[in-house]
Amino acid sequence: MGPTEAPRATGVQGAGSATRGARHSPRTHLSGGLGLRARVTATFAIGALALSTIMAGITYFTARQSFLNERQTTDQRQAFANASLLQNSLRSPGTNVDQLLEQADTLPGSRSVLRSGGQWYATSISVGKSAIPDQERTLVLAGTPATQLFSLSGTPQLVIGVPLPAVHAAYYEVFSLDELEGTLRTLAFALAAAALVTTVAGAALGRWASSRVLRPLAGVTAAAVAIAGGQLDTRVEAGDDVDLEELASAFNQMTANLQDRIEREARFTSDVSHELRSPLTTLSATVGVLESHRNELGERAQSALDLLDGDLQRFTRMVDDLLEISRFDAGSAELSLDEVDPGELVRRAVAVSAPGAGRRPGGAGAVPVEVAPDVAGLRLRVDKRRFERVMANLFDNAAHYAGGVTRVMVERHPPGRVDGPPPLSIRVVVEDRGPGIPVPDRDHVFERFYRGSRSGQRASSEGTGLGLSLVAEHVRLHGGTVWIEDAPGGGSRFIVELPYTAADLVYPAGDAAGGPGGGPDRVQ
Amino acid sequence: MSRILVVEDDERIRSSMRLALEEEGYSVDDVASGEVALARFGEEHFELVLIDLMLPGMDGFETCRNLRRHSTVPVIMVTARSDTHDVVAGLEAGADDYVTKPFVAKELAARIRALLRRSRSDDTGESVLSFGDVQIEPDAGVVRRDGEEVHCTRTEFRLLCELADHPGRVLSREHLLERVWGYDYFGDGRLVDVHVRRLRTKVEPDPANPRFILTVRGMGYKLAV
Numbered sequence: 190m191g192p193t194e195a196p197r198a199t200g201v202q203g204a205g206s207a208t209r210g211a212r213h214s215p216r217t218h219l220s221g222g223l224g225l226r227a228r229v230t231a232t233f234a235i236g237a238l239a240l241s242t243i244m245a246g247i248t249y250f251t252a253r254q255s256f257l258n259e260r261q262t263t264d265q266r267q268a269f270a271n272a273s274l275l276q277n278s279l280r281s282p283g284t285n286v287d288q289l290l291e292q293a294d295t296l297p298g299s300r301s302v303l304r305s306g307g308q309w310y311a312t313s314i315s316v317g318k319s320a321i322p323d324q325e326r327t328l329v330l331a332g333t334p335a336t337q338l339f340s341l342s343g344t345p346q347l348v349i350g351v352p353l354p355a356v357h358a359a360y361y362e363v364f365s366l367d368e369l370e371g372t373l374r375t376l377a378f379a380l381a382a383a384a385l386v387t388t389v390a391g392a393a394l395g396r397w398a399s400s401r402v403l404r405p406l407a408g409v410t411a412a413a414v415a416i417a418g419g420q421l422d423t424r425v426e427a428g429d430d431v432d433l434e435e436l437a438s439a440f441n442q443m444t445a446n447l448q449d450r451i452e453r454e455a456r457f458t459s460d461v462s463h464e465l466r467s468p469l470t471t472l473s474a475t476v477g478v479l480e481s482h483r484n485e486l487g488e489r490a491q492s493a494l495d496l497l498d499g500d501l502q503r504f505t506r507m508v509d510d511l512l513e514i515s516r517f518d519a520g521s522a523e524l525s526l527d528e529v530d531p532g533e534l535v536r537r538a539v540a541v542s543a544p545g546a547g548r549r550p551g552g553a554g555a556v557p558v559e560v561a562p563d564v565a566g567l568r569l570r571v572d573k574r575r576f577e578r579v580m581a582n583l584f585d586n587a588a589h590y591a592g593g594v595t596r597v598m599v600e601r602h603p604p605g606r607v608d609g610p611p612p613l614s615i616r617v618v619v620e621d622r623g624p625g626i627p628v629p630d631r632d633h634v635f636e637r638f639y640r641g642s643r644s645g646q647r648a649s650s651e652g653t654g655l656g657l658s659l660v661a662e663h664v665r666l667h668g669g670t671v672w673i674e675d676a677p678g679g680g681s682r683f684i685v686e687l688p689y690t691a692a693d694l695v696y697p698a699g700d701a702a703g704g705p706g707g708g709p710d711r712v713q
Numbered sequence: 714m715s716r717i718l719v720v721e722d723d724e725r726i727r728s729s730m731r732l733a734l735e736e737e738g739y740s741v742d743d744v745a746s747g748e749v750a751l752a753r754f755g756e757e758h759f760e761l762v763l764i765d766l767m768l769p770g771m772d773g774f775e776t777c778r779n780l781r782r783h784s785t786v787p788v789i790m791v792t793a794r795s796d797t798h799d800v801v802a803g804l805e806a807g808a809d810d811y812v813t814k815p816f817v818a819k820e821l822a823a824r825i826r827a828l829l830r831r832s833r834s835d836d837t838g839e840s841v842l843s844f845g846d847v848q849i850e851p852d853a854g855v856v857r858r859d860g861e862e863v864h865c866t867r868t869e870f871r872l873l874c875e876l877a878d879h880p881g882r883v884l885s886r887e888h889l890l891e892r893v894w895g896y897d898y899f900g901d902g903r904l905v906d907v908h909v910r911r912l913r914t915k916v917e918p919d920p921a922n923p924r925f926i927l928t929v930r931g932m933g934y935k936l937a938v
Contacts, residue, residue: 467723
């Protein structure tokens with residue numbers, strides 16, 4: 190292959206769709222930024238997070254309040270019981286106060302502090318007079334029982350103060366809330382974990398719901414892709430979902446309208462072409478009669494007949510081309526595939542295409558066909574009639590604009606050994622020595638009736654203006670591509686690439702009788 | 714001078730076809746409908762019939778089918794549409810070949826000449842060809858199956874001879890087109906396919922599962938030995 194592969198992007202694939210999409214029309218913006226699925230998922234996750242956080246908060250604070258109240262009630266009961274016990278004991282003189290206090294500490298984590306006779310007594314070294322908050326101390330000493338929450342070296346404590354007016358004393362009992370705090374911490378942890386799980390579950394639910402909602406959209410997308418690919422009879426099914434029915438029916442309506450319109454246009458072109466065929470048949474037959482009486486005509490009449498004949502042929506070709514185009518537009522173009530030897534195919538096509546080109550000045554009478562050695566033995570599945578049209582149109586084009594085809598090559602792509610792995614495609618290269626086609630025009634020469642910057646050139650009126658666009662259509666119908674490169678040494682090089690499928694290599698094994706090259710049909 | 718019947722409803726086309734074919738040396742009768750064509754055909758002898766597909770009343774397909782009931786005369790369909798459907802339907806109705814409008818008179822004449830060729834251009838010189846319970850007498854133009862004569866059109870006969878001439882060999886569609894119809898490489902392979910189908914109904918015990926005329930995928934056809 191030549192060194193210039195780059196202009197391949199300027200192939201034909203884009204030509205049709207690019208021109209069709211050019212019209213300005215109102216557009217409905219669907220959305221921007223994140224995808225629908227991501228957004229639904231995020232919404233579900235955030236919702237689940239908020240909800241579970243609020244629930245967890247409420248649960249935590251309610252539980253904490255209820256635990257504290259319960260604890261306070263229990264502790265107060267004990268403190269008052271201890272206080273009345275102490276008061277009774279202190280009435281009898283000579284009582285050992287310290288010993289009395291020791292007996293009061295019945296619950297674990299509870300410590301007693303007593304002020305009696307101007308002195309402070311405590312059961313624990315760490316919890317003495319100084320540990321009790323000032324406010325609590327004063328209140329109780331003034332004769333009011335009081336309960337207060339406070340913190341002692343980092344741990345929460347509950348102090349209950351009971352005045353003992355009968356013995357001029359005050360009793361304080363300090364309870365550590367360490368255990369309660371631990372329970373609450375565990376609860377908080379459990380609630381946080383639950384919130385997290387809920388959030389993840391919410392996100393998963395969102396993802397599932399969104400894909401569920403989007404599933405019909407996938408159907409619509411597939412249908413749209415099929416329609417864009419030319420399958421105009423594609424329709425969407427709503428199933429039994431009422432919500433989708435509207436979308437489906439609107440979509441189907443749109444497609445039906447589109448199909449109707451395209452078919453009407455194509456039918457019109459097709460009808461016109463067919464209607465034109467009747468007068469053309471008469472014209473062609475009568476001109477034929479005149480041709481066989483040519484010698485009886487005068488010189489001027491002969492010239493007139495030549496003109497008539499020339500343009501009749503051109504007109505006929507144009508009607509044929511229009512009909513062919515209308516079939517492509519209607520999507521009714523069908524491939525009639527044969528398995529052929531690529532070299533043989535191209536040689537035959539050149540043989541029938543070249544004489545027309547050879548008549549013109551500069552057109553080579555016989556164009557050599559160079560078949561690469563590694564093409565031998567390959568069988569190509571191709572619609573012969575369409576391929577012949579491709580070659581004929583390329584030859585016509587070269588004759589009109591570039592003085593005729595100079596070289597035709599058949600290549601295997603990528604190159605390889607005859608017995609190696611099958612190639613991806615077969616390339617047919619058609620070269621001329623003309624002025625070449627400027628890069629910006631290469632996109633457009635495959636458009637219908639495009640003459641562009643070449644319009645001023647000689648003999649441009651001889652073509653139908655549809656030749657190269659039909660080349661592109663025929664090749665595309667085969668699943669192939671056609672593009673233009675610079676020919677080495679000047680001129681243009683048209684490359685027709687036809688896909689090669691591995692199945693083509695399979696020879697029917699049972700036909701040993703024919704054998705390789707044995708059949709009379711094998712022209713090597 | 715061979716007599717040709719042209720069935721065409723468009724008067725101008727009819728006249729121009731007559732002019733052109735007479736120029737080629739044929740004697741031409743023309744009629745405007747299928748019904749008239751069948752009536753004329755019953756009374757007189759024609760060597761070839763050209764039928765337009767789109768006729769008012771009885772269309773070209775129907776006319777051809779009716780004609781085929783009691784004649785093996787070569788028939789060329791004239792169609793304005795070269796779509797698969799019309800071509801195949803025309804051939805299945807019994808036509809030997811088809812031309813699309815607008816045709817060039819010289820090409821039509823060449824098609825007519827190919828169909829009117831008296832015998833196959835064979836070089837085997839075999840006097841009797843046979844396979845299974847089928848006997849072919851190329852020179853007499855007779856096909857017998859179990860001793861009973863099978864009515865074949867001239868095209869079917871030539872196709873059968875060509876296959877029987879090369880038993881066991883795969884013959885490509887191009888080869889058959891060239892030998893039987895006189896087409897070049899780019900002839901329409903559907904001609905061969907439809908004729909092979911028709912031939913099978915005449916010589917195969919079970920046309921759906923042929924034992925003699927076999928399809929070789931991607932290659933062509935062969936006569937099993």
